Amino acid sequence: MVGDTGTTLQHLRERLADDLTGELFGVGPLFNIYLNELDPAPSNEVSIRERCRELVRAADIVLVLYDGRAGWSPADTIGICHVELAEAMRVSARKTRVVELPLAELPPPGAERQRDEAFRRAYEQLRPWSVRGAQTIDEIVRACQEALVAAVQRMAHADARSGWRGVSDSGEALDWTRMNYRDRAAEMVAAMKAALQRARAVPPKLPKNLSPLLGGERTLVLTVEGTRILMHCHAIPAAMTVAAAREMVGQPFLVDHLSAPLLKNGIVGPVHLIACARGVSEAQAIRQLGFPDATIVSSTFGVYVADPIQKVQLVLLDNCRDETSTSGKIEDLLEWLSRTGEAARLQARAESRAKIVTAIAAQAP
Numbered sequence: 001m002v003g004d005t006g007t008t009l010q011h012l013r014e015r016l017a018d019d020l021t022g023e024l025f026g027v028g029p030l031f032n033i034y035l036n037e038l039d040p041a042p043s044n045e046v047s048i049r050e051r052c053r054e055l056v057r058a059a060d061i062v063l064v065l066y067d068g069r070a071g072w073s074p075a076d077t078i079g080i081c082h083v084e085l086a087e088a089m090r091v092s093a094r095k096t097r098v099v100e101l102p103l104a105e106l107p108p109p110g111a112e113r114q115r116d117e118a119f120r121r122a123y124e125q126l127r128p129w130s131v132r133g134a135q136t137i138d139e140i141v142r143a144c145q146e147a148l149v150a151a152v153q154r155m156a157h158a159d160a161r162s163g164w165r166g167v168s169d170s171g172e173a174l175d176w177t178r179m180n181y182r183d184r185a186a187e188m189v190a191a192m193k194a195a196l197q198r199a200r201a202v203p204p205k206l207p208k209n210l211s212p213l214l215g216g217e218r219t220l221v222l223t224v225e226g227t228r229i230l231m232h233c234h235a236i237p238a239a240m241t242v243a244a245a246r247e248m249v250g251q252p253f254l255v256d257h258l259s260a261p262l263l264k265n266g267i268v269g270p271v272h273l274i275a276c277a278r279g280v281s282e283a284q285a286i287r288q289l290g291f292p293d294a295t296i297v298s299s300t301f302g303v304y305v306a307d308p309i310q311k312v313q314l315v316l317l318d319n320c321r322d323e324t325s326t327s328g329k330i331e332d333l334l335e336w337l338s339r340t341g342e343a344a345r346l347q348a349r350a351e352s353r354a355k356i357v358t359a360i361a362a363q364a365p
Contacts, residue, residue, distance in 0.1 A: 007137055009065060015137070016063075016144055031148070034059065052080060053087045060095060061151045062088040063144060064128070067101040070119035073111075082119040089126050093339065094154060094300065097147035098130040099140060127339055172322035176277075181237045181245055188235035188275040189218055191323040195330035196220050196231060196273075204230065207261045219259075221267055224337070225347040230262055230269035235320070239278040240288075249274055251290055253312040256353070260361035268354035271313045271346065275320040275329070276302065285316050297342075301332035304342075311353035313346060 017033040034055060056062055062084075070079025088096040107113045129150070134143040176184050193201075201222040218233045234252055238245035252272050259270050274288070285303040286292045295306040302318035317329040337343040 012065065012137065012140065016141060019141055020144070020148065048074070049080065049083055052084050056084050056087045057091050061148065062096045063147060064088070064096065064098040065101055066098050066123065068103040068116060068120050070115040073115055079115040079119055082115070082122060085126065085128070086122065089128060093128065095151065096128050097151050098128045099134060099143045099147055100130050100132045101140065102135060127341055129339065172324070176322055181248065184237040184277070185235035185248060188237065188277070188320055188326060189233045191320070191326035192233045192273060192275050192330060193220055194323070195327040196222055199330070199334055201231065204262050204267065219262065225343050227347045227351065228267045229271055229347065229350045230259060230267050232270045232272045233275070234272060235275045237277050240276060240280060240284040251288065253314070256357045257361040257364050260358050263354045263358060269350040270353070271315065271350055274314060274316045275326055276316055276318050277320060278318070280316045280318040285314070288316065289314060299332070299336050301329045301336060306349055311349045311356060313349055313353070
């Protein structure tokens with residue numbers, strides 16, 4: 001049952017299927033709804049778990065009704081609902097939308113309870129996009145509609161923004177392609193700074209003794225988790241495989257001690273944001289850092305790299321081919337930091353990095 005409504009989840013899903021299979025402007029259905037109750041049993045060649053994973057991967061939007069129950073399991077392993085949500089978040093957090101229902105009571109001690117408890121712990125760690133507070137059936141249906149509208153809007157905006165992907169034959173992307181490396185890198189940095197300033201980043205006060213190697217015009221201070229973090233903006237104006245373009249950035253964290261004069265009045269860091277004109281692989285990000293034993297995360301914005309010892313942090317933004325795409329990557333990064341809780345870890349690493357940088361600067365000649 002769904003809370004105290006007297007309605008089962010199956011009946012709720014069937015009602016949603018009817019309500020959401022509507023026409024757009026009378027032309028045709030906007031959504032094709034899949035319900036597992038209507039799906040024929042999979043062949044013996046495909047397990048139920050793998051069939052569910054395939055359906056999740058194939059879906060454009062995964063709408064999850066979450067009440068804390070992990071669902072069926074074949075051999076006291078994790079529940080099928082747990083499997084589906086984990087797969088959806090692995091494939092694309094953007095297409096995953098959750099409507100939180102009243103939490104079901106935990107069953108008596110045993111395998112089922114262990115599955116439910118594991119699911120609830122995993123849910124808190126995954127932090128998917130969610131609508132909360134729905135109690136009645138009508139409120140739940142309305143929350144599902146809101147979740148789908150948000151998903152469609154986000155996907156439409158992302159698709160419109162990424163229409164340039166792989167193509168630089170028109171508009172501003174073509175203008176950037178005509179530029180030499182130096183001018184293109186300058187435009188990429190300017191686009192990054194403009195996007196960060198829309199997120200309330202501000203230029204730091206530059207002391208007179210700031211090293212010209214630091215490039216004060218490439219720095220901004222962004223507030224993350226209540227902490228002011230120094231952001232250095234860089235640009236690789238061609239593919240990562242082009243040595244001449246890659247060497248324009250090199251390993252910027254090697255001169256972080258030059259930032260010490262900026263690390264005052266609560267400012268910590270720095271964190272390095274690197275706009276890349278083409279794609280970025282995890283292997284290329286590791287080479288940029290210089291060693292493989294680090295936190296490496298690939299996401300919609302590109303690749304995030306963090307050294308757990310020296311607290312160096314690099315964010316490589318991929319496919320920054322014009323101002324719009326570059327701004328979009330910054331937005332994706334900030335959304336990811338907020339959604340996953342990684343913002344707090346970025347802030348903590350930046351605080352540690354500031355202490356390391358200050359200590360190095362004190363010993364520098």
